[in-house]
Amino acid sequence: xxxxxxxxxxxxxxxxxxxxxxxxxxxxxxxxxxxxxxxxxxxxxxxxxxxxxxxxxxxxxxxxxxxxxxxxxxxxxxxxxxxxxxxxxxxxxxxxxxxxxxxxxxxxxxxxxxxxxxxxxxxxxxxxxxxxxxxxxxxxxxxxxxxxxxxxxxxxxxxxxxxxxxxxxxxxxxxxxxxxxxxxxxxxxxxxxxxxxxxxxxxxxxxxxxxxxxxxxxxxxxxxxxxxxxxxxxxxxxxxxxxxxxxxxxxxxxxxxxxxxxxxxxxxxxxxxxxxxxxxxxxxxxxxxxxxxxxxxxxxxxxxxxxxxxxxxxxxxxxxxxxxxxxxxxxxxxxxxxxxxxxxxxxxxxxxxxxxxxxxxxxxxxxxxxxxxxxxxxxxxxxxxxxxxxxxxxxxxxxxxxxxxxxxxxxx
Amino acid sequence: xxxxxxxxxxxxxxxxxxxxxxxxxxxxxxxxxxxxxxxxxxxxxxxxxxxxxxxxxxxxxxxxxxxxxxxxxxxxxxxxxxxxxxxxxxxxxxxxxxxxxxxxxxxxxxxxxxxxxxxxxxxxxxxxxxxxxxxxxxxxxxxxxxxxxxxxxxxxxxxxxxxxxxxxxxxxxxxxxxxxx
Numbered sequence: 001x002x003x004x005x006x007x008x009x010x011x012x013x014x015x016x017x018x019x020x021x022x023x024x025x026x027x028x029x030x031x032x033x034x035x036x037x038x039x040x041x042x043x044x045x046x047x048x049x050x051x052x053x054x055x056x057x058x059x060x061x062x063x064x065x066x067x068x069x070x071x072x073x074x075x076x077x078x079x080x081x082x083x084x085x086x087x088x089x090x091x092x093x094x095x096x097x098x099x100x101x102x103x104x105x106x107x108x109x110x111x112x113x114x115x116x117x118x119x120x121x122x123x124x125x126x127x128x129x130x131x132x133x134x135x136x137x138x139x140x141x142x143x144x145x146x147x148x149x150x151x152x153x154x155x156x157x158x159x160x161x162x163x164x165x166x167x168x169x170x171x172x173x174x175x176x177x178x179x180x181x182x183x184x185x186x187x188x189x190x191x192x193x194x195x196x197x198x199x200x201x202x203x204x205x206x207x208x209x210x211x212x213x214x215x216x217x218x219x220x221x222x223x224x225x226x227x228x229x230x231x232x233x234x235x236x237x238x239x240x241x242x243x244x245x246x247x248x249x250x251x252x253x254x255x256x257x258x259x260x261x262x263x264x265x266x267x268x269x270x271x272x273x274x275x276x277x278x279x280x281x282x283x284x285x286x287x288x289x290x291x292x293x294x295x296x297x298x299x300x301x302x303x304x305x306x307x308x309x310x311x312x313x314x315x316x317x318x319x320x321x322x323x324x325x326x327x328x329x330x331x332x333x334x335x336x337x338x339x340x341x342x343x344x345x346x347x348x349x350x351x352x353x354x355x356x357x358x359x360x361x362x363x364x365x366x367x368x369x370x371x372x373x374x375x376x377x378x379x380x381x382x383x384x385x386x387x388x389x390x391x392x393x394x395x396x397x398x399x400x401x402x403x404x405x406x407x408x409x410x411x412x
Numbered sequence: 413x414x415x416x417x418x419x420x421x422x423x424x425x426x427x428x429x430x431x432x433x434x435x436x437x438x439x440x441x442x443x444x445x446x447x448x449x450x451x452x453x454x455x456x457x458x459x460x461x462x463x464x465x466x467x468x469x470x471x472x473x474x475x476x477x478x479x480x481x482x483x484x485x486x487x488x489x490x491x492x493x494x495x496x497x498x499x500x501x502x503x504x505x506x507x508x509x510x511x512x513x514x515x516x517x518x519x520x521x522x523x524x525x526x527x528x529x530x531x532x533x534x535x536x537x538x539x540x541x542x543x544x545x546x547x548x549x550x551x552x553x554x555x556x557x558x559x560x561x562x563x564x565x566x567x568x569x570x571x572x573x574x575x576x577x578x579x580x581x582x583x584x585x586x587x588x589x590x591x592x593x
């Protein structure tokens with residue numbers, strides 16, 4: 001036996017090595033667990049060296065550029081870039097806030113919200129496997145980074161943290177084929193962003209009936225629980241009906257592999273997705289609402305049907321007989337009483353400040369506008385400011401999402 | 413007995429790598445090769461195809477001519493590489509397995525052929541790159557159930573490029589080794 005083992009020593013060692021690694025692999029796959037200790041050791045041993053190399057490269061090149069070529073322009077440029085990134089983030093946040101406010105038509109929608117809490121990090125290296133699109137950053141768990149956190153730049157998505165080590169973290173880029181991001185367009189069409197590379201990104205699971213056009217912007221929907229809602233993902237470059245689902249190709253807002261400095265979102269804040277600025281084709285265009293009368297009186301609704309005329313007659317008769325509809329003990333008005341032919345039907349009711357008729361008129365005037373207002377989501381008025389200003393004068397401004405009460409009025 | 417056999421018998425065995433190259437130098441070289449996988453694509457774009465750890469494994473195996481030492485070296489390099497890759501896509505052992513076999517077979521080949529010739533080194537580097545890529549792909553599909561396509565053209569091109577890099581790299585390492593002796 002001993003002779004046999006010594007004769008086939010190399011094959012024996014090979015078999016032991018292979019079987020050992022196969023068992024290790026099988027254990028990882030079966031339990032879906034990782035040999036974290038080995039990874040921590042390896043990353044902790046390698047990334048500091050990578051940081052040193054990166055720092056050497058940066059400082060060497062930076063020194064030459066700073067003192068021999070561009071003096072301190074490089075430092076200034078870096079500072080300006082950092083400021084620019086910060087301002088872009090703030091601008092993006094305020095743009096979303098403003099869009100939300102305009103859509104709600106209320107200043108009350110400007111609720112005090114804090115933007116996402118982030119930590120800046122520098123990309124220091126790539127993953128060792130060329131099939132996986134992953135990078136290392138120079139911030140780890142000591143900076144508060146945890147597995148699953150989103151990584152962005154002010155221009156768009158970068159990826160998510162798949163491993164957080166003490167001094168470094170590993171980021172899986174959105175361009176990795178195994179990475180999916182929930183996205184939503186400005187027309188509130190939802191899908192899943194998948195990329196084969198930074199130039200081959202598609203939005204899947206969109207029904208053929210949904211309206212998606214080239215130029216439409218997609219934002220994160222927040223449904224993947226990684227990226228906060230409202231971050232720019234990309235712009236549609238082509239959309240065509242497929243066999244089962246629509247084939248939508250997307251150009252990412254920024255190529256994640258080119259990112260040098262990134263932001264890790266420690267605490268994400270969902271933001272609203274801005275509405276589409278340009279009307280989509282096939283949307284019904286409505287005329288602007290007619291101008292108000294010179295007297296300033298609300299626009300009277302013209303009654304058309306027989307039921308409307310009968311109702312108005314009864315309201316007028318009730319007003320003449322000082323009858324309050326719905327009041328306790330007021331009895332029933334005489335609906336057979338003659339109406340003064342000198343006065344047109346409805347004139348008496350309009351001139352009197354009786355609550356039922358005025359309320360009814362107001363309600364009718366209010367109900368005249370909602371079709372245009374409700375169609376606003378899918379339609380566009382040619383003079384938007386006029387259309388937007390109308391509802392403000394008709395009722396109280398409610399914050400977004402507040403329960404709406406039914407209008408009070410006489411019994412119909 | 414062929415001429416090569418006589419030459420093998422006459423020449424002192426290349427073993428005792430540790431006397432010549434020293435463990436620390438080998439460790440530094442391995443670390444640099446691993447770092448190149450991590451850092452080089454950031455420094456020079458489109459260099460992610462360069463498999464310096466694999467080339468170092470091949471060089472070590474061809475020079476050492478010891479299957480046991482070569483497979484252990486390949487396993488160590490592969491496991492370090494695995495530990496720096498995303499765990500979900502690349503569990504520890506994937507590169508370890510493939511480089512273990514590469515190390516073993518490269519050392520076995522070096523026992524039968526004179527692998528100092530430049531052309532043979534080119535061919536061997538090319539073939540072992542293909543073997544490593546194919547084995548990795550098979551394990552991705554068989555062990556991890558990952559439905560990844562095998563890019564034949566890409567693999568051939570990258571294999572040729574790696575082999576082209578291997579030839580001057582091996583010469584450089586030869587000189588480095590000679591200067592140490």
